[in-house]
Amino acid sequence: MKPLDAPAITLAFDTAAGERAEIDVPVGPGIQRTYWQNVRARVSRDVFTMLCIAVLLVMSCAAIMAPWLGLDDPTAANSANRLLPLGSAGHLLGTDELGRDMLSRLIYGGRISLAMGVVPVAMALLIGGTLGLIAGFVGGRTNMLIMRVTDVFYAFPSILLAVAIAGSLGAGIMNTLLAIVIVFIPSITRVTESVTTQVRSMDFVEAARASGATTSAILRTHILGNVLGPVLVYATVMISISILIAAGLSFIGLGATPPTAEWGLMLNTLRESIFLAPLNAVLPGFMIFIASMCFNLISDGLRSAMDVRF
């Protein structure tokens, strides 16, 4: 018998092999693995993905432990030490336009910037996922209502909608969070709804129902088990987009407010220093770039490990 958490759909949908399918796990008569164990085994053999996970782990650990790393105060200005170059004594990555230590600000900045990648996506997953499950599982008029409202929000380019919401609510990190959550809900609703609708009409769900499975059991094991893979791949890409949008909003003055250390805001305030200290001015953007790229690469790795296609 098949283990319960084996999403049959990945087999049903597997019309073409994933791009990095050559990373295969040994299968033999003695080896019995569940689907998720297989995914984990494939991911752990994917050097690129593991490297990205390591980079992100280091970045987030540093951000979380920032107060205990013995760094300079990220908001303490010192006009005598303005725009020191990289590699200066006591300031490994130099200082910014107000003489604040860049290393400290970049590490502290990761707290907001990385959180603004993960938190909005998690919230949007919760809300959009629920809406999509309801729309797909209930169908009929409920589906119509939810999906038509989704269509309207989908009719905005994502950055425009985020700027419009954050711009109306005013600057501040909470408003940025809210703006990004609203931007992401429609696309997550769409993905969840389409997968749910497809799964719902499959024979094995029919069979489960016929053999007396309750609605909540069907939802839990069959629908959720099958939706999880595609949504997880999608969510990792969204984290990367979320980081870019959040930093972008701060960059145009709608997100974090000075003197907070945040990568987008740092990039903005250092913009006037590109003549004197171009390397310092570029650093915060480099952090945004690396974080965003790592999430993108992890998503690619997950996609091929799970054989998700959508």
Add this chain to the structure above:
Amino acid sequence: MLKYILRRALYTIPIALGVSLVVFTLIHLAPGDPLSAVVGDADQKMLAEMRASFGYDKPLPVQYFVWLGSTLTGDMGYSLRSGAPVFPMLMSAAKNTIAIGIGAAVLGFVLGVLSGLVAGYNHGTWIDKAVSSSAIAGVSMPQYWLAIILVIIFSVQLGWLPSVGSGSGEPFWSWASWRHMVLPVVALAAIPAAIVARTARAAVMEILSMEFVEALRARGLSERRILWHVARNALPTVLAVMGLQFAHLLGGSILVETVFTWPGTGHLLNMAIFDRDVPVLQGTIMLLALFFVLTNLVVDILQAWADPRISRS
């Protein structure tokens, strides 16, 4: 086919109405009166008079329908900041944004299609790997960061190109005016180029695995002729993606326009936000969103035209 186009076009109307409702609600969600932010601590009588003249004293549903009605007739009110009519302001900004938007779309499209074709055709080689990793870098790169790097290299260090503005009244068809567009165009083109390259690569790989390619080879066609067939088959998918990217480009140019103070819709939107200039804000967001909706419509219709199976489903 005609029925599909009609149905698809009609569906645009409720979407556009929904968009207008969202835009209106968003802007009126903001705390405080739009006028008091502009006028400041003016005397209450004057404020009340101005409120009445702008129609802000009426209930919100009434305001919505009044705004919708006048917007439909091309009258978008007057800027609270400068008093200038909004519609001409929007049009001249849109012209500037479309100028760099088209430049970026063409550059991104050509770069993306070429590199995607080559990468897909040479699947697994170092060329493929180079293109794929540049494409990943392209979608992960913050456009505003790329813009700053371009300014540092080409304006600050080399001094070849201007870093701000759109020039001072040179004729449009001249290098003096065009050199202002080079850096914004390149910064904007990175994302579409990367996305088109990924799409083209995937499409080419899929088509190469089809049987008709085998048949062409069996008939003894040269590899160049085969590549031509493959490219032609990949085109509809790539074009659709490019269409959507163009719409995204215009909506997303706000960040790049901020770096270059390029006088387009993004710059206008940015200023309207910080001035709390409600009529300009509403007009700009509405225009950009409507453009996005229409582009989606055109892309869907073109796709149905290229692939009749879509309209039958």
